Amino acid sequence: MMMRISKFWKTLDALTDAATDRREWASLLGDEFGCVVVDEPDCPLPLVRSTGTPATSISCPSPGGEGCPRRIVHHEDGSIRAVCGDSPKACADLDLNMSDIMVYSLDRVGLARSIASALDLSNSPASFDRRAVFKIGFHDVFAGRGFPIFLTVPGPVPSEDAAQFDDVLAHPGPKLLLAPTTSSIPAHLAAGLDRNGVSRLALDDLLELNDRGDLRPCQPTTVMFADLRAELARGMENADSNLAWALPTDARWEEIGIRFVADEVVNVSFRGETRRFEPDGLGMKSAKDGKPKAAWTYLKAIAIQGGRLPVHHARSADTSKHQKQKQALSKALRAAFGIPDDPLPTVGSDYVARFVANADDLQQGIQGQSRRKFAG
Template identity: 30%
Template sequence: MSDPFWAYLETLPGKSAALFDWDKALSGWDRYPLFRDNFLQLTKNHATAVDCPTECGLGCPRSVITHAKTDIRAVCIEKEHAAIQLSPRQTLIYRLKQSAINGAICTAMGIEHREAKLDGLPHTWRLGDFIPTAGMDFPVVLTMQDSKDALVEVVRSLCLSTPKPFVVIAPTRLHLSPAVETLLAQKDSLFVALNEDLYLGDAPRLLTCRDKTEIFAPLIDQVPGPDSGGTVFFMTPPGTTWPQIKIQFRDGHTVTIWAGDQSGRYTYTQMGMASRKNGNPTEQWKLLEGFANSSGEIDWHSRYASDKLKKQKQELSKHLREFFRLDDDPIEWVKDTKTYRCKFRILPEGAEVY
């Protein structure tokens, strides 16, 4: 059975309620005191109404009437039931401590926490990114809507503003509709219901019911492997920088690459540097080999320089950024010596060091 607070959150406008209401909805849950003390935040407001605890079928709230400091009552406006005595604390408004719950979700699910509120989308936060391998990231968005139509509008907006596949997280599947599923399928994106995958443990932190590789399997499946037949990319360890990468030519068509605990052999085709016309190595691959034969540096006096060197360097940098999934330029321009210099180590066939 899933933790009940996920479903309750979808019934709360503003994600806040009187303590009386939080108690009424969640007091039968054994983790409620832990949740209340760590994920709810006291506001300065007092309730003017609370949910009716009786089963009369009307579903109307009870008005909070203060007769004296110690005489506060929840009154049935239909006069169907007797008033309920409330303590002053029960009338205090508590809201979800959003930053705490967002951080706990990220920690539990292995999401790189880069939180930001999304303008124009109510009760919606960019939590961060799921990163199955360095440089390949999937934005993760948490949204807490109270209707199917509201969820459709949020997902439609995300589809228009997010160029890559992404993850939508919601408390439950209650408001998931065929329209939302269609929009996400068109973007190769994923929906995750928190009540199915996260629960509150004995400590004030969330735990997963499934391993994150299972939760995010549809996204991980989008990561091509070295044996996929065409252009692939290197499984760059998270946090890797260009100086931590070493490339060595094995022959005119193949290199071996090392970065952290990852290594492998790749052809020019796998690295995206095969001609579309005839399948031969491109000028960018030849330039990469030129860097290997020149201790990682090429200037305008090099035998590998030409009037197209600047353009070829730009194209080579683009291929390397895509292959390693790193954002910054792998080849720098050294102004003093008018030299293009690799930030990574690159060696020719048979070399040991340079």
């Protein structure tokens, strides 16, 4: 069974620094309290944690008087009481225990990781900083091509400094900013983001909690992000791009076949489809003289030798030269097909192609070249 946690998202808008005493968290969250507070029995989503610091005051019912908030008084017998400072008293004094007055705070890193996992984002940072707005990953549309997603939890008094959105605005193309609710970002700042092409969505509308305590999207991300995905696809069609083939996000090098049918022509196959490329189509043609780059020569050598070439050579200069060619080829192939993994990892003493490399259609004279005499 899925559960919405709307009170939690709205509470993040209400609390300065997303922190307050445990008693107020319980009051604001109601039946969602046990879902997110870390020391609650069977808490499924531990996002609110004790800071280990007791509060010195307790909030008052609204509207409060001049003596608000209620001051916490520790008595010699160990009892704790929240005392109204107004005269006459505007609200009742409260008897409390130590648990009530401990300050609990949102685990921002835990929240960011939970959202990134729920939305299946790629390239999530190894660590998250505490800036007001920060990137939590990318939603991939094609292999190696997607748009960034940013998160902000501004609280009840958001910063008026538009510079906090500089990293968002600096990213070309579509980008998405997430906030707890549609009201989290002040209207004038939201209008500025809209004018600069920043899409905004509320976590309250996107995510819900499953029985295992995991945040999950309310709809498939392909549906929720349909407009952004279409915008990115249009941008790739209308702009110069070094992407030779927009492959699905789950594409693997092992599904790619590269077959030389002529010295400067390859047929690339993927999941039953084949496309023809020359060096310029794969980013391997020199702009200076129009000839294939060394990376193309290395690709041909890999194909001739059945997908393996040695790492080390008799002369260190040759080893260094071939290493540079291998690195250039890996970079070009990643750019051409968007698959981020290394297409030519080192296995033992060889560079080994993860794709299927073939040069059987080339002239027989080429087939007899020495395994160690291939560099251009």
